[in-house]
Amino acid sequence: MDTSQDTPVHWTSRLPAQIAALLAILCATVAFFWNHGLSSFLLSLVGVGFAVAMTRLTVDGWSLGEEKE
Numbered sequence: 001m002d003t004s005q006d007t008p009v010h011w012t013s014r015l016p017a018q019i020a021a022l023l024a025i026l027c028a029t030v031a032f033f034w035n036h037g038l039s040s041f042l043l044s045l046v047g048v049g050f051a052v053a054m055t056r057l058t059v060d061g062w063s064l065g066e067e068k069e
Contacts, residue, residue: 017057024050 027047031040 013059017054020050020054020057024048024054
């Protein structure tokens with residue numbers, strides 16, 4: 001895979017996605033240990049929303065390069 005023409009991505013452009021990922025992990029952890037019925041379920045859905053937002057906010061999509069042989 002030739003990446004010589006790719007522009008470098010600065011760490012500050014990945015910051016919103018990293019914050020969304022951290023919030024998603026936090027929501028999932030609290031919902032798992034809280035175990036309070038509907039409230040836990042809704043909190044886990046918020047975590048899923050943050051995880052989806054993370055993929056949208058990432059500069060290069062899913063951060064996975066296409067493998068070309």
